[in-house]
Amino acid sequence: MKIGVIGAGSVGVGVCNYLLTLGSVSELVLLDKDLQRAEGEVFDFRHTAALTFSKNTHLVPTDDYLSLIGADIVVITAGAQIKQGQTRIDLAEINSRIGVQIAKEVERVAPNATLIVVSNPCDVVAHFIATNTNYPRSRVISSGCVIDTARLMSIVANRVNLDPKNVFGYVLGEHGSHCFTPKSLISIAGQPADYYCDTHHIERICADELLDSVKQAGYEIFRRKQNTTHGISASVFRIIQAIMIDERSVLPVATLLRGEYGLKDVVLSLPTVVGKNGAEAILQHPFSEEETATLQMIAQQVNTVVEQVADITGLAMNKV
Secondary structure, X not given: OEEEEEOOOHHHHHHHHHHHHHOOOOEEEEEOOOHHHHHHHHHHHHHHHHOOOOOOOEEEEEOOHHHHOOOOEEEEOOOOOOOOOOOHHHHHHHHHHXXXXXXXXXXXXXXXXXXXXXXXXXXXXXXXXXXXXXXOHHHEEEOOOHHHHHHHHHXXXXXXXXXXXXXXXOOEEOOOOOEEOOHHHOEXXXXXXXXXXXXXXXXXXXXXXXXXXXXXXXHHHHHHHOOOOHHHHHHHHHHHHHHHOOOOEEEOOEEEEEOHHHOEEEEEXXXXXEEOOEXXXXXXXXXXXXXXXXXXXXXXXXXXXXXXXXXXXXXXXXOO
């Protein structure tokens, strides 16, 4: 399988690291407009092949989109980071323009690829890529709430002193501040969360407090190191693995909705079957009335941002 990573920043390089040490990739292309930076990272990675038991992947540093010809998966991490004094709309405008420009270049050389959008705000950027290119909605995937869900699993696991992989649950909606956690979907070691806590004499988990902790986790990391790298890189690798080996895993990625849960033309994270064809199906969960109302409110908030960005940039909001 041939995979391209666009952007040789900390997240792009982190994704490459996971692919080289844990993945099964025949060719890995790292593309950055700063060719020397891409070359430096690839030259550095090449030395690891002599020291690890990872696959001997063919590594290509480049600033030329022609190097992506025939790519199966392309990860888009390139874009601006929010700066002091910038608003969310400012960042959405800048990165939506960049994301669409990149996606159009990729489409020329890899029209059958699946795109994984990481550049923030990833759901808004994915929306404009889906509506301004010919890629089907199933093959434009925002990394969405996979990282938020991983944070939820880790926080709960820490509370109950278990391996995070024994915790199940979802963070859904928009990656960032507009998300929610259906408590009915949280389980610990296969048991309902309340039952597990009661039988082990642990204080019950408050869904609202848990969600606040999940949101705060990213801010705390950013406050200390001015970016988040390891968790999001692992999240992207998780999505890639599901596509590569056709896992048909259910992941909270975000895609452009077409009527699911009564929502249309908005990119939101929902439990989604991910396999070789990208986002293959969105599962229908019996959300409560309150949860459904929350999801609809989040959709309205995301749509407001999309409309503002479309007005500023002239990018199409809806798929032609």
